[in-house]
Amino acid sequence: MRFNFDLSEPSTDSRLSLTPKEEVEWVPLQKHPVFSAPDAVRNGGGKFNGAPKNLVAWDGASRLYYWDQNAQCLHRISVRLGEPDPTSILAAFPSKVMRADVKLNFEVSRISINRNGSALLLIGSDGLCVMYLYGRTCSSDNKTIICRTVSVGSQIYFSSSNVIRTLQVSWHPYSDTHLGILSSDSVFRLFNLASDVMQPEQEYYLQPVEPGRYRNAASICPVDFSFGGDHLWDRFSVFVLFSDGSIYILCPVVPFGSVYKWESILEIYNDAQTFGLRSVNSLAVRNSSLAISWLEATFPEVAQETIDEGDPPALKAHPHALFDSSVSLQGPLRKICHGGEDESLAVRGAECEGRAVSFLYNLVSKDSIVVTSWSGGQLQIDALADEIQPVWTVNIPPRLRVDSQDRIHGLAMICEPISGELPVVKLDQPLDHTVWLGHPPPLLRLATVDLALPKNTESGSIITMSIDPLMQERIYIVHDGGIDSVVLHFLPFTSQTRGKDETNRSPSVHPVLNTCQGETSSPSPLCGFVSLSDSFGYSWIVGVTSTQECVVIEMKTWNLLLPVQIDSEKKSVDLGAKKERDTPDIISKELLSGPKVILLPQASPNLRSVAADSIEGRSTLHQYFNLFQENYVEYAHKVHFELKHHAPQLKQIIDDQHARLSEAQNKILKVEERQSRLEERIDHAVQQHNILEQRLQHLRNLPGAHKKPLSGAEHALKAELDHFEGVELDALHSSIEALRARLRRLTQSPEGSPGNQQRQTLGKNYVQDAQISQLRSLMEKLSLVNSENLKKVKLVESALKKQESSRY
Secondary structure, X not given: OOOOOOOOOOOHHHHHOOOOOOOOEEEEHHHOHHHOOOHHHHHHHOOOOOOOOEOEEEOOOOEEEEEEOOOOEEEEEEEEEOOOOXXXXXXXXXXXXXXXXXXXOOOOOXXXXXXXXXXXXXXXXXXXXXXXXXXXXXXXXXXXXXXXXXXXXXXXXXXXXXXXXXXXXXXXXXXXOEEEEEEOOOEEEEEEOOOEOOOOOEEXXXXXXXXXXXXXXXXXXXXXXXXXXXXXXXXXXXXEEEOOOOEEEEOOOOOOOOEEEHHHHHHHHHHHHHHOOOOOOHHHHHHHHHHHHHHHHHOHHHHOOOOOOOOOOEEEOOOXXXXXXXXXXXXXXXXXXXXXXXXXXXXXXXXXXXXXXXXXXXXXXXXXEEEEEEOOOEEEEEEEOOXXXXXXXXXXXOEEEEOXXXXXXXXXXXXXXXXXXXXXXXXXXXXXXXXXXOOOOOEEEEEEEEOOOOOOOOOOOOOEEEEOOOOOOEEEEEEOOEEEEEEOOOOHHHHHHHOOOOOOOOOEEEEEEEOOOOOOOOOOOOOEEEEEEOOOOOEEEEEEOOOOOEEEEEEXXXXXXXXXOOXXXXXXXXXXXXXXXXXXXXXXHHHHOOOOOOOOOOOXXXXXXXXXXXXXHHHHHHHHHHHHHHHHHHHHHHHHHHHHHXXXXXXXXXXXXXXXXXXXXXXXXXXXXXXXXXXXXXXXXXXXXXXXXXXXHHHHOOHHHHOOOOOHHHHHHHHHHHHHHHHHHHHHHHHHHHHHHHHHHXXXXXXXXXXXXXXXXXXXXHHHHHHHHHHHHHHHHHHHHHHHHHHHHHHHHHHHHHHHHHHO
16 A cells, blocks of 8 residues: 655644645556646647647656646646556545735746655746745635745846846756756756855856867757766766767766765776876876866865775765866766777768757666657667766966855856867777777667657757656657657667677667647657656656646566577466376376267167067167266276376365465564564554653753854954964063063163262152153053953853854
8 A cells, every 4th residue: 555645844834723624636657637737728828839848747656747828827736656556556635726826927847856856946948947846725715825035046047138048958967956957058057946046056168169170060069968877987077969969977076065975986086196197197196186086176075085884875075176176067978989990980970960959867776867859750779888077278267256254155167068179989909098088988889769740840859858767778759749768678788788799779769649649640749748657667648648648557577688599489388288197197198088979879769659578668768878888988987087086186186275374474473472472573663752852852952052153253253363362462461571681671771880879869869760660660550461362261261162063
């Protein structure tokens, strides 16, 4: 049984109300009243304006979000996956209605939710907002949740005097507050929503063409981007696709404060030390030295000489940037060349129709897969033939934004490709010719898939791609005509590790949903698509049409990755023979088929008129009696003999069944005993948890637990006291010593002759005595001030030490 909990924060009014909670009705998702569109929408409200839409999002657990374009609100629908049968999904009615606390002045075309489900992006061509989902309940009807909604980067992208457009917006996979935006001015920006929603935290100005060189206009127009996956330096990489199909990489790009696994950081740190610093190539040593210094500054924990067992399981990225270098724009990624292949084909890929429209990065086990979709309906599927490594361009310092304590709050840099022609990478090259030399990883072409889409649109097909959350080898392609799935059967590194030889097996394409009514009808693209999965291995896709109708389809996963050549006949024959060998024959097949059918003799037509005691009647009866004895009586004797003969065997089978039954009962009893023990242990754990919570609450109530850090004024006072102790106090000491020396000279001066003493007047003696007494009084006052200042400094130092010890 599955349980779904509502984790939204109730309001104060609803918390104090004693009225029972509204009853929830569970209905199939496709029949939910939210997707029951009015006639206006069905008759023309769902017109397609040429931009891809996706108004459905899933939080990865039990909540589905749908943006209602007509009502300008967000529906939060609780779902139960695989109930009542694995092919269906149940949804709670009524759904929670969530509205923004500000009026949206743009049309939402796509929504996206972050990792922990706390914030949702509202993306449109004329605006970008983030809605924080844990809001407050509206007091008018207690059914609508008002969510705090703020605009992101409005001064950069959506001002009246600016024509910069947002091309792609995506959450960062290692942060719940960082947002990546690629815009039409060829700038990739990272926003930290926790600190500033208007000013970006990081800016990367992309210049794919070197200054003074020019290829074509499509080579400088970015289209899409994607963050890397959880693999070596891929997790610090950003893939950028340009309109001509060229792919570039930014590495390293790390949001400030993002969290990564300790083992992952240590793995790439050891790799740089092993294969970089020990290389005979000076360029490899320089690149690896830069990477190591960057890692030690971004993650200071990896610089420890000894690795303890108590190291933290995760590391937090510190703000850092190399002060004399900028991140290089690696690319364009080239196709790998085989032995006799023309090197000119390494630069340009396969000839596809139209322009590149979307990009997808997919990590499958050890393989990094990149997919490029074209407006002509083709897909280019490539795998990275080498690992990504960080590359910096020296002597191009970044621009940093720091505070008064020189802590980095933002950075901006110009990203250019490495000058000069890159060598063509071939399969037979040794490892020393590619590792840590600053070369971008080559692409190994897996397949080029033509979806055969209708060419009705002038601007080409709008294609979006997503990954199946349950089976990474499956990619969903959403286009004007519906949904297709592409399953990858050959992966270079993964297949080699698993010992599979499927080099010649191309990806398989499966049509999932068709939204075109016929060949002559206009396309009707979906306005919402999401892929769902549960922990039991079931997968579904949910689509919302332009007429606001919901479609739920169960996706099979267990038989898609089976090898091609399977001798099913031989396998079934072997299974049948094995079953016959294992199953004993209790009764022979001849007896189970019954007695043989006998042919009665030809009877005379006047048989009924013959008397039984006559000679003819007796002979007929004797003949029938012999036939009955030969067939039925002998069959009865055989059945009796078989049953008597197999009685011990049947008794043994019954005894075995009883033994298995008693064994199963004993196991059930053991499980019940363990269940009781587990319940006792759980109760004990709950009690210990309550005790620890009480102790924690007591510790929180202690006086030193709520000490706040020093304010700005307190920091200024501390600096003034430190300055007084270090400089002014020494000056006072020196002044006092000088006065003492002068007094000592005056008091120890040699006494004059009697003649001279007689010539001194009484007035001069009086002046000298007055000066001496005044100097003595000044010295006493200075000594008192000095002692009082020393006492104050000692008190401040003791208070600061106590406060610092209470922090740790």
